[in-house]
Amino acid sequence: MENQNQQGVVEIVSEKIWKFFSSVKLAVVLLIILAVVSVIGTVIQQNQAPEDYLREYSPATVQLFETLGFFDLYHTWWFVLILLLFTANLTICTLERFPTAWKVMRAPLKPLEEAGYKAAPFKQEISIKGGAEKAEAAVLKALQGKRYSSLVAKEQGATHLASQKGAYSRMGVYITHVSILMIFIGALIGSFFGFKGFLNLPENQVTSVVYLRNEPLWDKIMAGFGIGNSSVIYDPQVGVPSMPLGFYLRCDDFEVDYYQNAGRPTGMPSEYWSKLSVFDQQQQKVLDKRIRVNDPLTFHGITFYQSSYGTIPNAVGKIILNVRLKQSQGPGETVVVDPGSSVYVKSIDRTIRVTGFAPFGMRDQRTGMVQFYQSQNEELINPTVDLEILRGKTPVFRTQVMKVDSAEPMMPENYIISFVDYWGARYTGLQVTKDPGVWIVYTGFILLCVGPVIAFFGSHRKVWVRIQEGKGQAAVLVVGSSNRNRLAFEREFNSIAEEIAR
Amino acid sequence: MESSQLFTFATVAYLAAMVAYISYLAFRSEGIGKAASFITYAGLALQTVALAMRWIESYQMGIGRVPLSNLYESLVFFTWSTVLIYIIVEWKYKTRAFGAFVLPVAFLSLAFINFAGISTDISPLVPALKSNWLFYHVLISFLGYAAFGVAFAVSMIFLLIDMEDRGPVRNAGFGLAAIAVLAPIGYAMASAGERMKMVFWMGLGVLILVWFLYLVMRGAQNKPQVYLFWAFCVTLAVGLMVAMGIDIVYLNLTHSLQPGDSMKQHLFESSFLSKSVFNVLVSWALIVGLFWLVWAKGMALKKLLAQYVPKQEIMDDVTYRMIAIGWPLLTGGIITGAVWANSAWGTYWSWDPKETWSLITWFVYAIYLHARYVRGWKGTQMAVISAVGFLAVIFTYLGVNLVLSGLHSYGGMN
Numbered sequence: 001m002e003n004q005n006q007q008g009v010v011e012i013v014s015e016k017i018w019k020f021f022s023s024v025k026l027a028v029v030l031l032i033i034l035a036v037v038s039v040i041g042t043v044i045q046q047n048q049a050p051e052d053y054l055r056e057y058s059p060a061t062v063q064l065f066e067t068l069g070f071f072d073l074y075h076t077w078w079f080v081l082i083l084l085l086f087t088a089n090l091t092i093c094t095l096e097r098f099p100t101a102w103k104v105m106r107a108p109l110k111p112l113e114e115a116g117y118k119a120a121p122f123k124q125e126i127s128i129k130g131g132a133e134k135a136e137a138a139v140l141k142a143l144q145g146k147r148y149s150s151l152v153a154k155e156q157g158a159t160h161l162a163s164q165k166g167a168y169s170r171m172g173v174y175i176t177h178v179s180i181l182m183i184f185i186g187a188l189i190g191s192f193f194g195f196k197g198f199l200n201l202p203e204n205q206v207t208s209v210v211y212l213r214n215e216p217l218w219d220k221i222m223a224g225f226g227i228g229n230s231s232v233i234y235d236p237q238v239g240v241p242s243m244p245l246g247f248y249l250r251c252d253d254f255e256v257d258y259y260q261n262a263g264r265p266t267g268m269p270s271e272y273w274s275k276l277s278v279f280d281q282q283q284q285k286v287l288d289k290r291i292r293v294n295d296p297l298t299f300h301g302i303t304f305y306q307s308s309y310g311t312i313p314n315a316v317g318k319i320i321l322n323v324r325l326k327q328s329q330g331p332g333e334t335v336v337v338d339p340g341s342s343v344y345v346k347s348i349d350r351t352i353r354v355t356g357f358a359p360f361g362m363r364d365q366r367t368g369m370v371q372f373y374q375s376q377n378e379e380l381i382n383p384t385v386d387l388e389i390l391r392g393k394t395p396v397f398r399t400q401v402m403k404v405d406s407a408e409p410m411m412p413e414n415y416i417i418s419f420v421d422y423w424g425a426r427y428t429g430l431q432v433t434k435d436p437g438v439w440i441v442y443t444g445f446i447l448l449c450v451g452p453v454i455a456f457f458g459s460h461r462k463v464w465v466r467i468q469e470g471k472g473q474a475a476v477l478v479v480g481s482s483n484r485n486r487l488a489f490e491r492e493f494n495s496i497a498e499e500i501a502r
Numbered sequence: 503m504e505s506s507q508l509f510t511f512a513t514v515a516y517l518a519a520m521v522a523y524i525s526y527l528a529f530r531s532e533g534i535g536k537a538a539s540f541i542t543y544a545g546l547a548l549q550t551v552a553l554a555m556r557w558i559e560s561y562q563m564g565i566g567r568v569p570l571s572n573l574y575e576s577l578v579f580f581t582w583s584t585v586l587i588y589i590i591v592e593w594k595y596k597t598r599a600f601g602a603f604v605l606p607v608a609f610l611s612l613a614f615i616n617f618a619g620i621s622t623d624i625s626p627l628v629p630a631l632k633s634n635w636l637f638y639h640v641l642i643s644f645l646g647y648a649a650f651g652v653a654f655a656v657s658m659i660f661l662l663i664d665m666e667d668r669g670p671v672r673n674a675g676f677g678l679a680a681i682a683v684l685a686p687i688g689y690a691m692a693s694a695g696e697r698m699k700m701v702f703w704m705g706l707g708v709l710i711l712v713w714f715l716y717l718v719m720r721g722a723q724n725k726p727q728v729y730l731f732w733a734f735c736v737t738l739a740v741g742l743m744v745a746m747g748i749d750i751v752y753l754n755l756t757h758s759l760q761p762g763d764s765m766k767q768h769l770f771e772s773s774f775l776s777k778s779v780f781n782v783l784v785s786w787a788l789i790v791g792l793f794w795l796v797w798a799k800g801m802a803l804k805k806l807l808a809q810y811v812p813k814q815e816i817m818d819d820v821t822y823r824m825i826a827i828g829w830p831l832l833t834g835g836i837i838t839g840a841v842w843a844n845s846a847w848g849t850y851w852s853w854d855p856k857e858t859w860s861l862i863t864w865f866v867y868a869i870y871l872h873a874r875y876v877r878g879w880k881g882t883q884m885a886v887i888s889a890v891g892f893l894a895v896i897f898t899y900l901g902v903n904l905v906l907s908g909l910h911s912y913g914g915m916n
Contacts, residue, residue: 024872024876024877025877027872028869028872028873028877031865031868031869031872032715032865032869034865035862035865035866036711038858038861038862039858039862041853041858042855042858042859042902043700043704046853074853173875187851196848196849259626268626268628269628269629270626270627270629271629271632272629292629293629293630293632293846294629294630294632294633294635294842294845294846295845296845296848303848305846305847305848307847431847431848432848433848433849435848438844438850441850442841445837445840445841448833448837449830449833449834449837452829452830452833453830456826456827456829456830457826484875487815487816487819
């Protein structure tokens with residue numbers, strides 16, 4: 001007895017909970033709460049440094065906001081709780097209503113009872129010359145013209161037609177709701193089993209790890225319980241958790257293109273890219289790709305996005321020059337030289353000495369002279385070298401060569417020297433993510449595009465017709481109903497009636 | 503011929519169409535109505551050609567990009583899509599009554615560009631914006647905004663037609679008293695610094711929201727109160743637009759904007775939040791006058807409109823139709839943005855203010871749709887929710903860029 005009683009209580013409570021979560025009123029209330037609470041996080045800038053907050057707010061306010069979690073509002077336990085309530089609400093609302101909608105959608109066509117003809121919202125009576133059969137044909141033609149599927153039943157001297165279209169539109173709302181749930185599930189999988197990290201990888205360097213911004217929650221929880229090992233490495237010397245990639249990534253080259261003004265780079269980047277190579281555990285090259293913003297590289301589920309770049313402070317790179325004979329069409333000879341040193345170029349029997357270097361060179365518009373500039377953060381906007389050309393030990397001439405030049409550099413002899421790259425002093429900034437849930441999210445996105453369109457632009461429309469034989473003419477009663485878009489249905493209904501009468 | 507000249511012609515055409523639509527209401531002449539429609543078609547055609555030419559010009563300049571990527575272009579495109587959707591509604595519902603409300607919006611947006619001195623240069627794109635997603639994202643989002651804009655215009659007319667009477671004069675007195683209380687508080691808070699200024703505007707927003715929730719929860723039954731809300735919103739919308747216009751003109755004339763300063767730091771400094779008490783008094787006095795004008799003359803406007811506009815049932819349907827088109831488009835806009843962000847940064851959602859506000863807008867219209875489908879609401883309440891939804895749209899589009907900061911940097915004024 002006691003046991004039974006307890007079960008009763010559990011049943012009552014769970015029924016109450018179910019009822020609570022199946023209400024649309026709750027959905028509207030939760031939507032209002034979500035909307036209002038979200039505003040707070042847009043007014044207070046999120047995830048700033050503590051000193052930035054102290055500059056904007058008083059210490060007491062900072063303390064209060066900190067406690068309430070307003071500085072990282074969308075990840076606080078209470079915001080997540082609202083989202084979970086919303087998810088529960090959405091799930092239970094859907095489960096509660098779906099079976100009925102499914103039944104209605106699958107229900108076979110049935111002739112209407114007398115009461116149904118009386119209660120239908122749209123009604124028209126038409127009399128047609130000729131017999132009932134002619135009327136039936138006219139009705140079927142009119143309905144087929146509007147893509148209705150029909151069922152004909154004959155009883156007690158009357159012909160009954162039941163027809164419908166757009167039954168599938170009843171699923172639109174469930175497709176929409178399920179798509180939202182899929183997006184939530186995909187996002188959860190992403191944060192449990194994926195990570196977000198970054199890498200500042202210098203040209204000519206290899207890495208086997210990535211530094212993490214968000215570690216996989218699953219690893220964190222498992223390690224917290226002492227079950228299983230987290231793949232995350234905490235090295236106090238680095239200060240940031242890192243994660244082994246399982247392969248090697250090398251930055252072969254990094255390049256920036258700048259928008260040009262009259263042939264001179266402006267310092268505003270138009271495009272930047274990195275050439276990345278992937279090596280497996282045996283140090284064999286597996287693939288390479290030039291990635292740029294909006295075009296990442298993916299390997300073993302880990303994606304590398306081009307996100308930033310910079311010059312390594314005090315680093316000295318290699319100067320790569322190309323020497324080509326003026327009359328030849330060939331590729332010429334490429335030489336590599338350190339700033340301040342010289343290199344012998346066999347094809348022209350000259351020695352090139354680099355006597356000066358600047359990250360940003362520009363030709364003076366009036367004099368045509370090459371000027372050397374320092375750029376902010378030593379950014380290589382247009383690397384430029386000052387060169388001395390020697391035959392043996394005898395200087396022949398001096399010239400300045402820029403990577404991008406608005407004019408021809410001075411080349412008195414029968415060859416041209418061009419600046420290919422200043423290489424090895426820059427790093428590429430990469431965002432690195434692994435998100436195993438993203439495909440579920442994307443499937444959700446597609447369904448979320450489809451669902452509302454079905455729900456809003458489709459409607460389940462039904463038309464019933466009763467044809468009774470009269471004296472030389474048939475009396476046709478047409479009635480109809482639609483679960484939404486009544487005004488549009490009214491137009492269609494009237495045009496069907498017109499079509500029948502014709 | 504350059505695209506900028508064509509844009510000017512289009513602006514003039516919209517001005518002419520606006521005058522024609524208003525005269526159509528005033529003189530009840532079918533001929534004027536037809537002329538108004540024709541001028542609108544011509545304006546839209548000119549604008550379409552101008553947009554295409556601007557696209558071609560960008561290629562000739564060696565930049566080569568879709569003309570949808572700064573504030574100027576987005577305002578032009580917003581106007582274009584609003585007029586397009588309006589023409590469809592006019593044709594589908596066979597009524598020209600809404601033209602007198604939609605065309606002014608189109609004309610004022612274009613005129614705002616000139617007044618505000620928004621840069622019309624074709625500037626190069628930063629690498630992150632160089633993506634095919636830019637086109638789809640902006641196109642879909644703005645078509646959605648335009649549909650919501652038309653829904654808003656129709657809802658506001660609906661609310662006006664819905665009014666039996668405006669209620670006793672003390673209702674207006676309540677509105678006036680509210681402004682009288684707001685004025686000194688606003689002035690005091692603005693003098694207390696940047697933060698408090700922000701708190702004031704946010705506080706005002708919350709007050710309006712609470713008022714709106716109160717009205718909707720009561721089923722919007724108290725019509726004179728809804729009318730008061732309507733008058734207050736119209737006053738606020740017109741007043742703030744004009745004040746911002748004055749600000750922008752004033753700042754440009756006096757060149758008091760330092761390099762690195764943004765417009766948002768100086769918003770309303772030549773009107774409501776001016777350092778000169780005289781300016782403040784005049785501004786608030788003008789707002790009081792405007793409010794009285796709207797409140798007192800609204801019913802006369804209603805009488806005039808009532809002869810033209812379709813049945814309330816049809817207006818309710820137009821509003822719903824526009825939201826049923828706008829909401830999937832907004833959804834598509836958010837999704838294309840998310841997919842683009844994921845291909846650029848590896849994160850499809852980062853709670854950036856613009857993203858969050860688009861989601862808030864999405865919530866508001868989701869409430870509209872659920873209230874309609876599941877709770878069976880109709881008419882007045884729905885029109886009020888639609889009005890609030892569009893306020894959220896405006897904030898998502900302009901407010902976020904003017905007031906808040908985030909990833910969508912294109913919208914800056916300078």
